[in-house]
Amino acid sequence: MKxxxxxxxxxxxxxxxxxPDTIKLFQRLGLDVLIENGxxxxxxxxxxxxxxNGAKIVTRNDCLKANICLCVKMPNQEDLNQLNENSVLIGILNPYENKKYFNTLKDKRIISCCMELIxxxxxxxxxxxxxxxxNLAGYRSVIDAAEQFGKxxxxxxxxxxxxxxxxxxVLGVGVAGLQAIATAKRLGxxxxATDVRSVTKEQVESLGGKFIMVEDEESTNAETISGYAKEMSDEYKKKQAKLISDTIAKQDIVICTALIPGKKAPVLISQEMVESMVSGSVVVDLAVEAGGNCPLxxxxxxxNHKGVKVIGYANVPGKVAKDASALYSKNIFNFLSLIINKEEKKINLNWEDEIVNAVVLTNEGKLRLEKFN
Incomplete structure (x- = not known):
């Protein structure tokens, strides 16, 4: 298998x-490793x-003809047309935004796996x-803020x-938010930090941060089974907006990390709030690709809005590409270890495994995950 x-x-x-470091790992699964030139x-x-490290450098067309094709983002239509039938495509395929490619994946009977659905x-x-x-995005957000901050x-x-x-x-205490807290603390x-989930209070305080939040009955049940924040009611959002408004004017740097999977990012900072900040302050919006936590x-x-810099960099992990690639490659190897039978050199999908069940988007010409219909 290639x-x-x-x-x-x-x-x-x-x-x-x-x-290069993960080539040997893939070879242990019985795979021949091909890398597109450059x-x-x-x-x-x-x-x-x-x-x-044992890989072969080949053309793009050769890569697209492999049994298992790995990518970071969903390939374009031309590339998908080149994939062999019944091959495997693994990457951050963003099924919420890439429904236009579903028919091709089904027609070619591609086993497509969305790593972000783990x-x-x-x-x-x-x-x-x-x-x-x-994790890397949270780190980089603080470095980017420090670069733009004049102090x-x-x-x-x-x-x-x-x-x-x-x-x-820090607005939003997920993985990115926690790393942003830790990095900012290390810099002195x-x-x-604030989050709608009361369970994050202990995490913030363990990193040396001060936790602030709107505490009411809704906040006690603000986490999904998957550990993500739920979308809150309009009433709660008003309370949260007042809390942030009362606090933000005293801040030099605000880092926004709040995301809701498959939905537009919640607006947490209004234009008026930004205008209340001191000139020279910085806002970093890590949610900008999902609509943004700040409308500016x-x-x-x-x-630069009235002296306040608002950073909306796209694909922040890509700004730390060496480490991001190393971690991503390990993530994929660990997933492949779950679905490859290396003795028989074939893909073995166990639908009773909740990981496999959650990640495989298309298989045998059908769209498996109905929520993307």
Missing amino acids: ISALKENFNDENRVAIT AGNNSGYLNNMYEE PRISRAQSMDVLSSQA AFPMMMTAAGRVNPAKVM AVVS SKLGKVI
């Missing part, structure tokens, strides 16, 4: 699905590094793409006087 990694065709995508260049993995259970942690990539993060005592520490507020900032954020841009 497994391949495609070179991503998107301008902002620097990641690659196989790294696939790892943007993440610091050159062709010779792949060849030295369930949040302990057994699947090593395969959890959303967590591995969000230092830590408190400094000098002969010339004192430099006060930066005040950082005073950090506060522009995809892929840094805008």
Whole structure:
């Protein structure tokens, strides 16, 4: 069986699905590893590094003809047309936005696997793409904020006087939010955070942050079975908006990370709130690709609104491409270990396994996951 990694065709995508370090792991599964020429260049993995570890550098067409084709994002229509029937496609396929490709996947009887649908259970942690990539996004959001912020993060005592520490507020305490808190604390900032889920209070405080939230009956049941935040009622959103409004004017940096899977990101910061911040402050919107937590954020841009910089970088994990690729490749290997029978060298899908059941989008010419109909 042959497994391949495609070179991503998107301008902002620097990641690659196989790294030199994971080649040997895939080979242990009985797979011959093919890498598209230059696939790892943007993440610091050159062709010779792949060849030295046992992979073969080939054309894009050769990669598309492999038994298992790995990608970061969904390939375009032209690429999908080149896939062999009954082959396997694995990546962050974004089925919410890519329904136009479903017919091709079904017609070619592709086994398509959406890595972002890995369930949040302990057994699947090593395969959890959303967590591995969000962790790096949270880190990078603070670095990006520090780059745009015209002051230092830590408190400094000098002969010339004192430099006060930066005040950082994190909205949304998921994986990205927690890493943003940890990174900002390491840089010496005073950090506060808010989330609709009361269970996140202990996590924030364990990292040295101050937790603030709207506490009412709704907040006690604000988490889904999968561990994500639920969409809250309009009444709760009004209370939350007042809480943020009362706090945000005192902050130097605000990092927004709130996402709801498959839905538009909730608006947490209004234009009026941004205008209440001191000139020189920074807002980082990690949810910009899902509509944004701030209406002022522009995809892929840094805008200056009345002295406040609003950062809306797309694909933030791709800005830490080397580490993001390494983690992503390990996630995929761990998932493949679950579905490959290496003795018989074939794919074995066990539908009683909740991970397999959650991830496989199309199989045998049918759309399996009805929620994407």
